[in-house]
Amino acid sequence: MSEFLAYLTAGSPFDISIKSTSQSKITPSDIAACMSKFDTHTYLYALGKFCLDLNVIDRLLFFGELSARNKSWVKNIDDLKMAETLAKAALSDALGFNQCHHCNGTGEVAEKAEIKSCPNCNGKGQINFTEQNIADSLNITRHQFRKIKHRYTELLSEYNNMEIDIHFVIKEKLGF
Secondary structure, eight states: OHHHHHTTSTTOOTTOOEEOTTSOEEOHHHHHHHHTTSOHHHHHHHHHHHSOOGGGHHHHHHHHHHHHHTSTTOOSHHHHHHHHHHHHHHHHHHHTOOBOTTTTTSSEEEETTEEEEOTTTTTSSBOOOOHHHHHHHHTSOHHHHHHHHHHHHHHHHHHHHHHHHHHHHHHHHHTO
């Protein structure tokens, strides 16, 4: 299914089509028509998640922060700042942007003219989203993060629901 959405990215050849099991051709227009029912936030999420369109990230972050600001638990300026930061972390997690920033995803770093395994990601090139990693990105302790983890989970579940909706609509509209 992500292959279908990938055809929406800028620069995709227009004449590429895929044959489904019913032997009908699926075009980028078909996919775009499927996504027309979505709100802007969900549409941008589909482009960012499935098409790897990094051009939508700023707008997607804006909508994520807007959604977080409207939560019932945002009562003061500190909650507002935390909501915006949690929105960034949830978006990164949902999109799968877990590349190690220390080694830029290579798993290796240069130390004293020597290439060594990255100590930050243990040579994997990717960081798992753990409570400690998220707490570090929020500049709070792990104990403090545990107190607000339900808020992070709430924001993350919104992206999960979007993804379910995207899969369902494409499957339904294209007859899979």
